[in-house]
Amino acid sequence: MTQTLSVAITGASGRMGQTLIGLVNASDKMTLTGAIERTGHAWVGQDVGEMMGGGALGVTVTDDAAAALADADAVIDFTAPQATIAFAALAAQAGIVHVIGTTGMSEDEIAALAPHGEKATIIRAGNMSLGVNLLTQLTKRVAAALDTDYDIEIIEAHHNQKVDAPSGTALMLGEAAAEGRGVKLADVSDRGRDGITGARKSGDIGFTAIRGGDIIGEHDVMFAAAGERIILRHVASDRSVFARGALKAALWGHGRAAGQYDMLDVLGLSD
Ligand SMILES: NC(=O)C1=CN([C@@H]2O[C@H](COP(=O)(O)OP(=O)(O)OC[C@H]3O[C@@H](n4cnc5c(N)ncnc54)[C@H](OP(=O)(O)O)[C@@H]3O)[C@@H](O)[C@H]2O)C=CC1
């Protein structure tokens, strides 16, 4: 019998946690060996499949992340910044693959992952879908081809439970646009306009965040000039696009040297 990849999922009860568990369970390349929630969560001690409203999967939700990661080849983690840093330490201790989908991480929080990337194989991206990662490359090319007569605006829309803005994807697209233009995003980023803002500064990259209902994730990169607009758009209509990318990353990372990677590496889209 072929060996499958043993996978633990953090934030098991979350929107992405449940999507991931469904897909891992359906995969013939992976086996779900751990489902993690924090201490005191109502799911701890229960079968994860039953908690998801289906049949038993034979995996009990645990709050002992260290033990769950010690038994796994990979952990897939879509939670929150501080939790992700703690899981990175445990993944490094276990020397396994850590797929990180968590967004809203500050510069300092991202820097805190670095020492763990010496022992774990970290694959992190603000969006794990093939479509968005391809869109970052297209954005970079279009931005490189156009001058600052074309104002770049990134507009994102998400469900009303999302806690961070701009989205991780919007920031990836902003970084790609800035790279195409040969500038640093931090120097040209314009977020949160309100009141008498003054005219738009040429060369800025603007961000707008819409929050409402159950929108899964929509991103436009607009290049607006006098007389015309180019709009590159990605619409996610099912969370499985993110989860499928994360599973692909876990399989790609297994057996690979420790270090920090992204989805462009996984998908072979790096320049
Ligand atoms: N990279 C990508 O492709 C994608 C990234 N995301 C990102 O993934 C993250 C999760 O999104 P989503 O599933 O919608 O969010 P949810 O709120 O539905 O789920 C988050 C899960 O993480 C758990 N969690 C939160 N904080 C902690 C903590 N400190 N310790 C342990 N567990 C914790 C929550 O548990 P509890 O209920 O106890 O709080 C919950 O189970 C977000 O950052 C989101 O932006 C989402 C989709 C795609």
Ligand SMILES: O=C(O)C1=N[C@H](C(=O)O)C[C@H](O)C1
């Ligand atoms: O929180 C979400 O839902 C999503 N988060 C990611 C982001 O911040 O870009 C990816 C996707 O858009 C869904």
